[in-house]
Amino acid sequence: MTGDLLLRRAWIADGTGAPLRKCDCLTGKGKILALEKELPCSAAEHCTDLEGAILAPGFIDGHGHSDLSLLAAPEGFSKISQGITTEICGNCGLSPFPLTTENREHLEELYASYGVKLEWSDRQSYLTAAAGRDPAVTPVPLCGHNTLRAAVMGYEARETKPEQLRQMQELLDTALEQGAPGLSFGLLYVPGISATEEEIAALMAVVARHDGIVTAHLRSEGDKLLESISEMAECAFRAGLKRFHISHLKTAGRMNWQKLPALYALQEELRKKGLSVTCDRYPYTESMTQLSVALPGEWKKLSDAGLMKKLQNTEERLKALNDLRAAKESSYWEHCRLVETGVSKYRPYRGKFLSQIAPDPAELAVELLSQDAVNTTAAFGTMSEENMLSIISQPWCAAGSDGNALAQNSSRKPHPRSFGALARFLRLRLDQGAKIEEAVHQMTGLPAEIFRLDCGKVEVGKCADLTAFDPDSVDGKATFTEPETPAEGILYSWKNGVLRYGR
Ligand SMILES: [Zn+2]
Structure with a gap:
């Protein structure tokens, strides 16, 4: 057997959580061809000695917002340099599709700074536009509720009429048929903030028919945190939805820090009633969003x-x-x-x-x-460090950045999570005493299970999205003052067997 690339002397964390094992990994035509104790260098055109480093599936960013930034900067340096090869995007209600005359102008303005022409209308044509740029990170967009709603009735704050809801269901159905893993809500933002429980449940029913997942940036992440989860859970039970995912789970606001045990109890109770509840989390205690969310009342x-x-x-x-x-x-x-x-x-x-x-x-x-x-x-800066560390240690928490794929020296100043989140997640988990394979699972196999992706495993026949790292030095080093500092300890990242980052 000959392949394109042989990676020798690696400790493999295969993404499932199984114990590390030392072996060689042969790839060819973008797939993993063989995993064996020892393979000769002659088995492949190129041979790289990993000298005992960890070889893992390319990391999956369980929550990103690179829908447009990845088209503007397909090298995706901020992500690929952390070992990320796949990103769940279309989050917090904001996806770049479906586009209609009702929402196109608004989204063109929103995305204007990327300098990318919105030359698509649905999920499929968006993915074609993305693939044409050969991005280093594969985008897997959810259908965003805010975009979906605006596609039918614009951005005004008002309730849906039955006919409008039916049109939203149809557009959602198309996105799911085109492979969207599910629907994302951003209930803090316009126009999702106007959605009633009837609307949420009616859309969840469409997702349930496709056996998909619903994710949410909850209506409240602090004062009404538990009520917001219950609201979504009630809608899910009405709709027959089986899988619900909380985006960037947090207890925002000092007064709400003590709610974490009650939240865990609620998660367990819902699971027993048949609703699987998972989450993602970025390993920082400062959230980032539009400054406009600071305005109260009607301004929202x-x-x-x-x-x-x-x-x-x-x-x-x-x-x-x-x-x-x-x-x-x-x-x-x-x-x-x-x-x-x-x-x-x-x-x-x-x-x-x-x-x-x-x-x-x-x-x-x-x-x-x-x-x-x-x-x-x-x-x-409204979050508790202790709660953040507790949340990332939950077996139902996937790593997520909530950040963008950016070029190495862009003029935009991001939140440090864009360049550091997953590497930092890994560092914190290892420092907490998690086994390497457990931490890697939260960044690969777990998000793949949550979003039903066909990647996230080092296994013969699977795609050769891989990353190699040094567990002693791996860490996200970006800060608010130096937000573009690359992660440390990531040695290489390969996308479909092609080296996209590293020596
Ligand atoms: Zn969000």
């Missing part, structure tokens, strides 16, 4: 583009400022960090807390939102 019903337009008006700006001051104590701004903005005056302050940038942080926030609500993102 506006899209970022709509908000920006409204804030052009001086009176509205003053109203927003008063509402913001009433809603947030001044200490809030000591934990709210500017991550990215298109407002050039403030770009030098990216990575700093709003309280460090201006004497009146609320006023600064309104200024940023009025000038660039669409591209201004912020990090919110």
Whole structure:
């Protein structure tokens, strides 16, 4: 037998959680051809000695947002340099399809900074556009509820009519038929925030017919965390849905840190009633999203583009400022960090807390939102380190970055998770005493099981998506001030047997 590539003297963590075993791995035509104790270098065109490093399936990022960034930067450096070869995207309700005249203009504006033409309409044509760029990371997009809803009725905050719901079901059905593993909700965002339980259950029923999964950025990740999970679970039982996945599980806000034991009990109770509940988590305690989420009440019903337009008006700006001051104590701004903005005056302050940038942080926030609500993102330090460590140690928690595939030196400042999340997840799990094979399983076999992917295993016949790493040095080194620092300890990444990262 001859192959393209022979990887010798590796300790294999095969993704299933089985104990490490030392062997050689032969690949050819993008597949794993043989796994044997010893194979001669003559068996393949190229031979690489891994000298006792760990060889694992290419990591699966269980939660990413590279739908567009991967087309803008197909080398996907931030991800492939962490060993990631597959990403579940289309998360938090936002997928780049289905596109119709109702939502195309809005999404073109949202994605404008990537410089990618939205030359598709459905999931299949999106994947064709992505594949044409030969990305280093395979995108596996869910169908996003916010995009789906807007495809039928735009971004206005209102309830669906029966005919609109039927159209959404049809578009969802098409996406699932085209291979989407499921539907993602982003119930904190416009227009998903207006979805009723009837709407959620009706869409879940379509997913259930395809035996798919529903994921959610919950309506509340803090004050109403348990109620938000229960809301989704009730809809799932009504719809006959069997698998529910909580995106970036957290207990946001100090007051809510004590809810974790109750959350675990709820997860177990739901499992016993027949609803499998899984989650993903990034290993940081600062979340990141649009700065606009800081605005309270009615402001939440506006899209970022709509908000920006409204804030052009001086009176509205003053109203927003008063509402913001009433809603947030001044200490809030000591934990709210500017991550990215298109407002050039403030770009030098990216990575700093709003309280460090201006004497009146609320006023600064309104200024940023009025000038660039669409591209201004912020990090919110509301999470407990202890809870984060507990969540990542749960056997039903997959590693996820919540980040983007980015080029090595892009002008965008990301959250450090884009360059570091999975490598850091691995480091933290090993430091907690997890076996290498257990930690690798949470980053490969487990997300593959959750999303029913045909990868995530080192097995003869499977695709040769592989990564080799040094367990002693592997770590995500990116920080908010140096967010583009590459991960350490990842030696090589191969996509379909082709070297995409490493020496
Ligand atoms: Zn989210």
